[in-house]
Amino acid sequence: MIDTDKIAELLKSHISQYKIHKDTGFSQGSLSDLRHGKTKIEDLTVKNATKLAKYYDEIHHA
Known part of the structure; x- marks a missing residue:
């Protein structure tokens, strides 16, 4: 699970959307939508x- x-903690963190995007490949637009409540975490694939x-x-853990 x-x-x-x-x-949620990651999205609330000081880590920029750009850094998350570069490190994970997750789109900055989708991160923005998550951070601003346009998309719910539960709706992610x-x-x-x-x-x-x-x-x-x-x-x-690094």
């Missing part, structure tokens, strides 16, 4: 949600 709390949750783990 994907930890959506990790994704499993692939994209997994990508963001793994990125959270990488930056917090």
